[in-house]
Amino acid sequence: MMQMLTAGGLPPLVDDQRPADPSNPKGYFEFDPVKRLRLDRSWLDRANGHAVKIIHLLLRELPVDGQFNYRVLMMIRPLTEVVASQTAMLERSGKKSAPAEVLVATYQNQLRDVRDWLGRHDCFQCMDVPYHDLLKQPQYTAHRINDFLGTRLDVEAMASAVTPALCHHRSDAA
Numbered sequence: 173m174m175q176m177l178t179a180g181g182l183p184p185l186v187d188d189q190r191p192a193d194p195s196n197p198k199g200y201f202e203f204d205p206v207k208r209l210r211l212d213r214s215w216l217d218r219a220n221g222h223a224v225k226i227i228h229l230l231l232r233e234l235p236v237d238g239q240f241n242y243r244v245l246m247m248i249r250p251l252t253e254v255v256a257s258q259t260a261m262l263e264r265s266g267k268k269s270a271p272a273e274v275l276v277a278t279y280q281n282q283l284r285d286v287r288d289w290l291g292r293h294d295c296f297q298c299m300d301v302p303y304h305d306l307l308k309q310p311q312y313t314a315h316r317i318n319d320f321l322g323t324r325l326d327v328e329a330m331a332s333a334v335t336p337a338l339c340h341h342r343s344d345a346a
Contacts, residue, residue, distance in 0.1 A: 174201035180325030
């Protein structure tokens with residue numbers, strides 16, 4: 173997603189501290205202060221007009237006092253694939269993961285709770301982006317994203333940035 177948005181002309185807020193690796197050969201597109209969102213929100217003004225990658229659990233740390241309005245693109249991917257990808261990444265670094273079924277159930281509960289929370293705050297507009305639809309129909313998805321964001325992004329460049337070969341873990345649901 174971040175590759176698409178960047179290719180389309182929406183600048184990412186990143187710090188390039190985490191280098192590309194076999195798990196993400198095109199990079200992570202992360203901004204380290206996001207991890208400390210609960211304690212430090214001083215960077216939020218800088219984020220205006222940028223794409224910012226924020227994991228689902230940290231969305232609740234964004235201020236909802238009306239100072240900001242957010243457009244959230246929720247990448248929807250089968251959780252079995254997410255867990256398989258994370259497990260492989262952990263194994264490459266010599267770490268162990270919790271059992272897949274435990275992680276899937278945990279993520280399901282977390283995502284339900286986050287969606288409920290987002291729905292209670294008018295400062296959030298959310299759009300689901302089904303991961304496999306994006307891989308199959310990048311042009312269509314790029315148009316949908318552009319319309320949702322209300323911008324004039326280069327949808328051709330966005331669609332061209334999609335690299336289905338980087339999808340290493342597919343479930344039967346895909």
